[in-house]
Amino acid sequence: MKFLVLLCLISIVEVKELPSGFEKCHQSDPKINSCLNIAIQNSLKILKLGIPSFNIPPIEPLKFDYIADDSSPSSTMSLNSVFKNAELQGLADSKIHKTTTRFKNKFGLKSESFTKKLDFVGQYSMTGQILILPIRGEGFMNISLNELTTKHELTGDFYKGSDGQSYINITNYRVKLLPKLVIFRFDNLFNGDKTLGTTMNNLLNDNWEIVFESLIPGYEKNFGDKFKEIANRLFSQVPFELIFPK
Ligand SMILES: *[C@@H]1O[C@H](CO)[C@@H](O)[C@H](O)[C@H]1NC(C)=O
Numbered sequence: 001m002k003f004l005v006l007l008c009l010i011s012i013v014e015v016k017e018l019p020s021g022f023e024k025c026h027q028s029d030p031k032i033n034s035c036l037n038i039a040i041q042n043s044l045k046i047l048k049l050g051i052p053s054f055n056i057p058p059i060e061p062l063k064f065d066y067i068a069d070d071s072s073p074s075s076t077m078s079l080n081s082v083f084k085n086a087e088l089q090g091l092a093d094s095k096i097h098k099t100t101t102r103f104k105n106k107f108g109l110k111s112e113s114f115t116k117k118l119d120f121v122g123q124y125s126m127t128g129q130i131l132i133l134p135i136r137g138e139g140f141m142n143i144s145l146n147e148l149t150t151k152h153e154l155t156g157d158f159y160k161g162s163d164g165q166s167y168i169n170i171t172n173y174r175v176k177l178l179p180k181l182v183i184f185r186f187d188n189l190f191n192g193d194k195t196l197g198t199t200m201n202n203l204l205n206d207n208w209e210i211v212f213e214s215l216i217p218g219y220e221k222n223f224g225d226k227f228k229e230i231a232n233r234l235f236s237q238v239p240f241e242l243i244f245p246k
């Protein structure tokens with residue numbers, strides 16, 4: 001008897017429900033898309049502070065220890081850059097729209113978020129060429145994305161966990177960043193030469209669209225990888241049907 005009770009307790013402990021405050025959207029709900037817009041919107045409030053019991057870090061700010069930008073050279077840029085102790089500020093204030101899902105064979109979710117101001121700040125170090133001009137420096141940076149629309153596209157596989165339940169594994173998280181304006185600030189360019197540094201920052205900002213165009217693939221990849229990691233912390237711990245009941 002005692003043994004049975006113990007077994008029951010263990011199995012109760014093992015299958016996790018969604019963290020409290022997360023809403024469930026039913027697969028059969030004809031309004032599942034608007035349900036998900038609201039559910040994801042509300043989950044941002046919880047994700048803002050992180051969910052320690054799921055090992056999910058706070059997304060406000062969302063920290064990146066180290067990013068090596070491996071984007072391939074373009075006609076306007078060839079750059080080696082590294083970001084350290086970088087973070088995204090403003091993610092939790094995003095508005096969620098246009099969510100759609102699919103559950104047949106594979107899991108799919110598309111969504112759009114709008115963020116009034118998303119700042120990517122931290123320590124940079126770079127050397128190379130931007131707009132055909134040499135650039136090098138090391139120090140504080142702030143890349144401010146204004147009126148930003150982000151398109152999210154997640155695809156995943158279903159798999160059976162060791163508990164026999166079905167789980168989602170997000171295999172691909174694609175991010176597309178569409179800002180209305182980008183403001184660059186790189187401190188301490190050219191060994192701290194003030195005149196050259198100011199000139200270069202002005203040049204980057206006057207031509208932000210071209211500059212951002214070449215930087216974007218690296219950012220989209222790094223942000224997507226980070227978002228995938230967070231999504232999988234949740235999806236790997238809560239069975240699919242406890243997130244999306246039938
Ligand atoms: C980054 O730049 C934006 C836009 O200029 C500004 O609003 C924000 O306060 C800056 N953040 C930091 C940490 O300097």
Ligand SMILES: *[C@@H]1O[C@H](CO)[C@@H](O)[C@H](O)[C@H]1NC(C)=O
Nearest residue numbers: 157158159169170171172236
């Ligand atoms: C999830 O997918 C990745 C490939 O994207 C794979 O390496 C990993 O083993 C998968 N995890 C599970 C639990 O199936």
